Amino acid sequence: xxxxxxxxxxxxxxxxxxxxxxxxxxxxxxxxxxxxxxxxxxxxxxxxxxxxxxxxxxxxxxxxxxxxxxxxxxxxxxxxxxxxxxxxxxxxxxxxxxxxxxxxxxxxxxxxxxxxxxxxxxxxxxxxxxxxxxxxxxxxxxxxxxxxxxxxxxxxxxxxxxxxxxxxxxxxxxxxxxxxxxxxxxxxxxxxxxxxxxxxxxxxxxxxxxxxxxxxxxxxxxxxxxxxxxxxxxxxxxxxxxxxxxxxxxxxxxxxxxxxxxxxxxxxxxxxxxxxxxxxxxxxxxxxxxxxxxxxxxxxxxxxxxxxxxxxxxxxxxxxxxxxxxxxxxxxxxxxxxxxxxxxxxxxxxxxxxxxxxxxxxxxxxxxxxxxxxxxxxxxxxxxxxxxxxxxxxxxxxxxxxxxxxxxxxxxxxxxxxxxxxxxxxxxxxxxxxxxxxxxxxxxxxxxxxxxxxxxxxxxxxxxxxxxxxxxxxxxxxxxxxxxxxxxxxxxxxxxxxxxxxxxxxxxxxxxxxxxxxxxxxxxxxxxxxxxxxxxxxxxxxxxxxxxxxxxxxxxxxxxxxxxxxxxxxxxxxxxxxxxxxxxxxxxx
Amino acid sequence: xxxxxxxxxxxxxxxxxxxxxxxxxxxxxxxxxxxxxxxxxxxxxxxxxxxxxxxxxxxxxxxxxxxxxxxxxxxxxxxxxxxxxxxxxxxxxxxxxxxxxxxxxxxxxxxxxxxxxxxxxxxxxxxxxxxxxxxxxxxxxxxxxxxxxxxxxxxxxxxxxxxxxxxxxxxxxxxxxxxxxxxxxxxxxxxxxxxxxxxxxxxxxxxxxxxxxxxxxxxxxxxxxxxxxxxxxxxxxxxxxx
Numbered sequence: 001x002x003x004x005x006x007x008x009x010x011x012x013x014x015x016x017x018x019x020x021x022x023x024x025x026x027x028x029x030x031x032x033x034x035x036x037x038x039x040x041x042x043x044x045x046x047x048x049x050x051x052x053x054x055x056x057x058x059x060x061x062x063x064x065x066x067x068x069x070x071x072x073x074x075x076x077x078x079x080x081x082x083x084x085x086x087x088x089x090x091x092x093x094x095x096x097x098x099x100x101x102x103x104x105x106x107x108x109x110x111x112x113x114x115x116x117x118x119x120x121x122x123x124x125x126x127x128x129x130x131x132x133x134x135x136x137x138x139x140x141x142x143x144x145x146x147x148x149x150x151x152x153x154x155x156x157x158x159x160x161x162x163x164x165x166x167x168x169x170x171x172x173x174x175x176x177x178x179x180x181x182x183x184x185x186x187x188x189x190x191x192x193x194x195x196x197x198x199x200x201x202x203x204x205x206x207x208x209x210x211x212x213x214x215x216x217x218x219x220x221x222x223x224x225x226x227x228x229x230x231x232x233x234x235x236x237x238x239x240x241x242x243x244x245x246x247x248x249x250x251x252x253x254x255x256x257x258x259x260x261x262x263x264x265x266x267x268x269x270x271x272x273x274x275x276x277x278x279x280x281x282x283x284x285x286x287x288x289x290x291x292x293x294x295x296x297x298x299x300x301x302x303x304x305x306x307x308x309x310x311x312x313x314x315x316x317x318x319x320x321x322x323x324x325x326x327x328x329x330x331x332x333x334x335x336x337x338x339x340x341x342x343x344x345x346x347x348x349x350x351x352x353x354x355x356x357x358x359x360x361x362x363x364x365x366x367x368x369x370x371x372x373x374x375x376x377x378x379x380x381x382x383x384x385x386x387x388x389x390x391x392x393x394x395x396x397x398x399x400x401x402x403x404x405x406x407x408x409x410x411x412x413x414x415x416x417x418x419x420x421x422x423x424x425x426x427x428x429x430x431x432x433x434x435x436x437x438x439x440x441x442x443x444x445x446x447x448x449x450x451x452x453x454x455x456x457x458x459x460x461x462x463x464x465x466x467x468x469x470x471x472x473x474x475x476x477x478x479x480x481x482x483x484x485x486x487x488x489x490x491x492x493x494x495x496x497x498x499x500x501x502x503x504x505x506x507x508x509x510x511x512x513x514x515x516x517x518x519x520x521x522x523x524x525x526x527x528x529x530x531x532x533x534x535x536x537x538x539x540x541x542x543x544x545x546x547x548x549x550x551x552x553x554x555x556x557x558x559x560x561x562x563x564x565x566x567x568x569x570x571x572x573x574x575x576x577x578x579x580x581x582x583x584x585x586x587x588x589x
Numbered sequence: 590x591x592x593x594x595x596x597x598x599x600x601x602x603x604x605x606x607x608x609x610x611x612x613x614x615x616x617x618x619x620x621x622x623x624x625x626x627x628x629x630x631x632x633x634x635x636x637x638x639x640x641x642x643x644x645x646x647x648x649x650x651x652x653x654x655x656x657x658x659x660x661x662x663x664x665x666x667x668x669x670x671x672x673x674x675x676x677x678x679x680x681x682x683x684x685x686x687x688x689x690x691x692x693x694x695x696x697x698x699x700x701x702x703x704x705x706x707x708x709x710x711x712x713x714x715x716x717x718x719x720x721x722x723x724x725x726x727x728x729x730x731x732x733x734x735x736x737x738x739x740x741x742x743x744x745x746x747x748x749x750x751x752x753x754x755x756x757x758x759x760x761x762x763x764x765x766x767x768x769x770x771x772x773x774x775x776x777x778x779x780x781x782x783x784x785x786x787x788x789x790x791x792x793x794x795x796x797x798x799x800x801x802x803x804x805x806x807x808x809x810x811x812x813x814x815x816x817x818x819x820x821x822x823x824x825x826x827x828x829x830x831x
Binding site: 083194 | 660661662663667688692693694695701703704708709747750754773776777778781782794795797798800802804805806810811812816817818819827
């Protein structure tokens with residue numbers, strides 16, 4: 001029997017980036033907030049420090065900061081005819097654990113979606129005809145526009161101290177920034193990172209082909225900066241360890257370094273770690289979630305935490321799982337196309353390439369993901385898709401650096417994997433590789449979805465979430481097209497040799513590809529096409545708000561974090577302005 | 590190319606030269622350079638470091654790993670052998686660690702083979718995986734060559750590894766290719782990881798690559814070293830920095 005606790009104004013399920021952002025915004029408005037976090041606390045002054053943080057084996061190979069699969073995991077299969085099996089240790093994607101969540105170890109790629117991305121279904125129909133979208137491509141317009149989100153993108157930039165160069169300031173195009181981006185209200189808070197040697201070469205080659213290179217926007221401060229909460233940030237040190245680690249320089253945005261220092265001491269906020277929320281307590285009649293049930297993983301005891309507002313801020317999988325196991329909303333059925341919870345699961349379709357340059361000295365250990373150069377000429381609707389046979393696109397990024405020695409030793413194709421010859425080639429090429437990546441979109445398909453697994457259970461005895469996903473013909477065609485552009489850029493750089501690495505036909509759960517899982521609790525204009533409304537409020541529970549990329553109708557050709565952050569601030573603003581005064585649906589169904 | 594390959598060699602020789610003066614390195618880098626000379630070390634610390642018994646490896650497993658890491662990372666002008674670089678010590682510690690015991694992995698059944706896309710589905714922890722895999726590999730080696738893997742000469746060791754790598758060796762109830770992949774991975778980890786984990790003795794692989802190690806604070810060096818080799822005399826490890 002669960003112990004019932006005293007009601008609070010708001011409870012956060014998951015104290016990752018969005019949980020911390022919402023908790024901070026709510027407490028600033030005077031609400032009393034409890035943050036429930038399944039994992040441990042993360043204390044930058046104890047953990048994100050030299051020299052311990054530079055342990056590549058521990059953090060990069062053994063993925064120290066990721067969720068414990070023995071506590072909870074998901075089951076996976078490529079198609080609905082197969083039997084799903086559990087992911088026994090994360091590999092293709094890496095959900096994080098503990099305060100700060102997955103954003104603790106993000107690479108810092110800090111993007112906004114294009115204005116056209118938010119109304120992609122309409123744009124494609126307008127440009128290519130009403131029947132252009134294949135019947136199995138279940139893409140939707142977002143219920144919110146770029147212009148509406150812009151001030152919240154800006155606020156998120158200034159919470160992160162993001163580094164970059166504007167290419168469109170209030171409609172004025174600026175060379176050297178991304179001229180394809182939507183109009184920005186303000187410059188980036190800090191200047192772009194200095195480019196690596198590889199990035200400089202990539203930009204020169206791209207320019208020679210008529211493309212529009214610019215420095216990669218980065219969710220870390222390039223110079224000391226004070227963020228919107230008054231937290232003093234450091235500067236990026238180009239250490240190369242971003243991708244699976246926290247930041248000892250206090251530069252890369254994360255909840256523990258950018259929000260928790262000012263949230264921890266707030267008497268209106270209480271953090272409870274090792275609190276594993278198993279269920280939302282749902283009142284179907286009242287269309288409300290009265291509270292949450294959680295297990296204290298230090299004692300095994302169960303608690304009920306009642307709350308006026310419930311913020312579901314777990315990872316994409318946890319959000320969808322929670323709705324399915326709590327009986328909120330109609331589960332999606334791919335056979336009929338009916339039901340919405342679990343629908344429009346999307347991934348990111350990345351395909352890399354590596355080029356080798358005999359006479360370069362690229363210092364592969366110096367660098368950060370933000371010191372790369374990017375072209376956005378082939379993203380979304382930035383280019384004409386007539387006759388191409390696919391929709392979507394992605395940015396192309398290139399540069400050198402951020403290659404620690406266990407995982408970052410590229411050798412040309414055909415090199416033996418061991419022995420003296422391998423060693424010789426490894427030494428020969430270690431300073432000489434430039435990496436490219438294509439950040440391909442995934443346009444929703446009716447066959448890709450999330451539901452409940454019939455066989456496997458988590459450590460609390462709940463059935464696992466089941467992921468059914470494979471790359472579609474559309475996304476493969478899109479990716480091959482992007483790689484032809486990468487091929488042209490590489491050729492213009494005149495490498496000694498190079499290797500293109502197109503995605504294999506089937507999606508595989510190893511090796512690492514991208515942690516950009518999206519969808520499952522998609523937002524939309526009505527209860528007939530979505531789980532939540534434009535303010536991230538559940539149609540079926542007016543006091544339940546869902547954060548993160550599970551809210552996306554599909555995944556454009558960019559990293560999702562910028563939009564995750566903007567949506568959270570957009571929702572927080574509406575909740576504090578309107579909902580707390582008049583609780584109830586913010587959009588009439 | 591010429592510039593860089595010269596650099597690690599110079600560093601390596603320098604390190605080997607200083608090894609005589611600094612005791613700990615004697616048991617590692619220098620010994621690795623000339624394993625047959627076996628110069629006895631004088632201090633007690635060195636002696637105890639040299640004979641430190643394994644945590645979990647049996648004699649058969651230790652012999653197997655020693656033979657396989659020396660085939661994957663042979664002694665040559667670029668580095669000492671895998672064993673002399675500490676790869677076996679590294680593997681022993683890893684298999685004895687929480688990771689080796691299967692921590693943070695989902696271990697509930699049913700256990701179904703699944704498709705290659707579904708990844709690792711065996712009930713074995715990393716430690717159990719290598720215990721079972723070595724037994725299968727040695728059984729195959731006895732059947733194929735008449736002796737266990739560690740008793741083979743260098744050419745046969747390489748030939749056997751090549752067969753496992755290609756999945757052409759039929760181990761009894763074990764996937765030889767998967768075994769090879771995991772063996773290669775853990776060996777490389779031992780060779781390139783920070784020496785705090787027991788491998789990469791005397792930072793030998795970092796010298797070889799020209800990897801400077803810690804502290805990796807480069808904000809003021811990016812412009813200066815763009816397309817110019819960034820050279821340090823002595824790579825810094827976690828222990829050096831502590």
